[in-house]
Amino acid sequence: MSRNTHLVIGCLLSLFLASSLSMAGTYRDEFDGNAIDTNLWEVMAEGNATYRLEDGQLIMESPDVADGLLIYWRGGDITDEDFTFEIKATVGAETNNAGLIAFIRSDLPPTLNTTINAEWKNMFWCGTNTPGWYINNDDWNNTGVNGPEFEGIWKAEIKGTDIICYFNGDEVVTIDKIPEERFVCFGPDTYTSHYLGSMTVDYIELSGPTVKDAAVDAAGKLPVAWGKIKKEI
Numbered sequence: 001m002s003r004n005t006h007l008v009i010g011c012l013l014s015l016f017l018a019s020s021l022s023m024a025g026t027y028r029d030e031f032d033g034n035a036i037d038t039n040l041w042e043v044m045a046e047g048n049a050t051y052r053l054e055d056g057q058l059i060m061e062s063p064d065v066a067d068g069l070l071i072y073w074r075g076g077d078i079t080d081e082d083f084t085f086e087i088k089a090t091v092g093a094e095t096n097n098a099g100l101i102a103f104i105r106s107d108l109p110p111t112l113n114t115t116i117n118a119e120w121k122n123m124f125w126c127g128t129n130t131p132g133w134y135i136n137n138d139d140w141n142n143t144g145v146n147g148p149e150f151e152g153i154w155k156a157e158i159k160g161t162d163i164i165c166y167f168n169g170d171e172v173v174t175i176d177k178i179p180e181e182r183f184v185c186f187g188p189d190t191y192t193s194h195y196l197g198s199m200t201v202d203y204i205e206l207s208g209p210t211v212k213d214a215a216v217d218a219a220g221k222l223p224v225a226w227g228k229i230k231k232e233i
Contacts, residue, residue, distance in 0.1 A: 025212045028205040031058040040214060042072040044109040046192055058201040060188040068110025068192035070185045073206060075214035077181040078103070078158065083208035085184055086155040089201045091126050097197025098190045100125035101154055103163075103182040113193035121182045122175070124165045125190060126150045158208075 029037070031053050036043065043051060047067035051060045062069050091099040102123040108116055155166040158177055165172045184206070188199035 025209070026205065026207045027211050027214070028203060030056060030203045031201065032056045036071075040074050042074050042107070043069070044072065044107075045069045046110045049110070049188075056202075059198070060201070061198045062110075062187075062189045062192075062196045065194050065196050066192060067196065068187070068189060070108075070110050070187040072107050073184040073210075073214070075184075075206075075210040077183050078208070078210055079181045080179070081158075081209045082160065083158040083184075083210065084155065084206065085157075086153065086205045087186060087201060088153045088203050089126070089199055090151040091188070092198035092200075094197040097188070098125045098195050099150075099186075099188050099197065099199035100190050101156055101186045102184075103156070103158075104185055105180065105182060107183045107185070110187070110189075110192050113191040116191045121178065121180065122156060122163050122165075123190065124154050124156050124172075126152065126154060126167075 049062045049067040049069035103121040105119045157164045189195035
């Protein structure tokens with residue numbers, strides 16, 4: 001490979017890196033690759049729960065109540081900053097299905113509801129029987145949207161002292177944010193006590209200072225990858 005070709009490819013990588021950094025603060029994953037980006041997502045699965053990328057979608061399945069699957073954003077815990085978590089997904093028609101996006105006190109793996117319920121800070125879920133939002137283990141409200149197969153865009157926004165939940169662009173509820181650190185996760189069921197089901201994700205979009213730090217860290221791995229490519233040429 002010629003020196004000029006090296007320079008062109010290097011410039012293209014630099015432009016890509018600069019573009020990534022210019023988007024700092026917002027990250028959108030459309031799952032159009034061959035594998036989930038484990039630099040940005042941590043998969044925690046129990047039992048026979050599985051996930052895969054197929055035709056630009058992330059497909060997650062917890063086929064039985066003994067199975068569970070949660071995927072965490074690796075950007076770390078959220079403390080005082082504003083943060084937005086949006087997901088477009090379809091939830092299957094299985095009985096007791098309850099796909100969710102959630103803020104949780106600690107990055108626990110899927111576990112019995114008696115354990116993990118106490119850790120939820122805010123959960124916004126979507127299922128054929130009980131779509132709604134849930135906060136601090138003592139407050140629940142049905143969004144009034146049901147169907148044999150549940151599809152839509154869910155968004156949870158931390159804004160100052162509030163957490164605002166939206167469904168398909170409409171505000172569902174605004175609740176007080178308790179000032180504690182929290183992590184971000186999503187999955188096809190809420191826990192492994194009696195829930196199961198499937199969830200197909202079209203995209204996830206995150207915004208906030210924590211997202212900025214994670215995006216910069218992930219982009220910084222490109223020079224290392226380019227160094228490996230040059231070594232093998």
